[in-house]
Amino acid sequence: MRARTTFTLAAMAVAILSASGCSRLGITGSRPPQNNDNFPTENRTQQGNEVVFDRERSTIWDLFSAGNDPNITVEVNKYIWAAALDVLDFMPIQAADPFSGVIVYGFGTPPGSNRAYRATVYVQDPALDARSLRVALATRSGPAPAETVRAVEDAILTRARQLRIRDGDL
Structure with a gap:
């Protein structure tokens, strides 16, 4: 019953x-x-x-459902974004747009150096990959050397991988 x-x-x-x-x-x-x-x-x-x-x-x-049109929206990798903020923390942020993946920094002097740099970081893809990151680096007298740009990109990618490992995603 x-x-x-x-x-x-x-x-x-x-x-x-x-x-x-x-x-x-x-x-x-x-x-x-x-x-x-x-x-x-x-x-x-x-x-x-x-x-x-x-x-x-x-x-x-x-x-x-995947409601966002991938041709309109841009996704960025959160680890590369956070790593760029960590590595370039000696520079003042002038503008940041997490939806398009652009961070614009003003002039700042890295520790142990007397040369000031400014940078623009482009996080272009959601993958944790070197192709997802592009850095434009300049000094007060013009573009920075390619070796310096490469070193900054490597530092950002290394820090991004460390952050991902710390989160336990690997």
């Missing part, structure tokens, strides 16, 4: 949830809900004498 009651209550709960889900999607009823922030956006078009409501439908499964 107890199992039958539990089954009946469960069946009723499923029926109520299904009905409420249908009304949320606009399947039941002749009038769509009022336009407020709790409901998807709707476009009204008139076809003859009747008004047709076209709404953006969303489901719980939309949370798991």
Whole structure:
């Protein structure tokens, strides 16, 4: 008897949830809900004498789909980003955009040196890879030597790998 009651209550709960889900999607009823922030956006078009409501439908499964267009959004590697901030912490940050992966530094003098540098760091890919990082380094008198740029890139990549190992992802 107890199992039958539990089954009946469960069946009723499923029926109520299904009905409420249908009304949320606009399947039941002749009038769509009022336009407020709790409901998807709707476009009204008139076809003859009747008004047709076209709404953006969303489901719980939309949370798991890749909704971002990879041609529009840019993803950056969080370890390279953090490593660039660590390695070049002697320079003042003038601008940073984590969505496009650009960090612009002002002039700063590294410890143990008397030459000031400025840098722009580009994190271009979500992979922890040398191709994901590009550094533009300059002194007050012009571009920095290629060896110095390479040394800074290597230092950033080494620190990024250390951060990833520390997080336990390897």
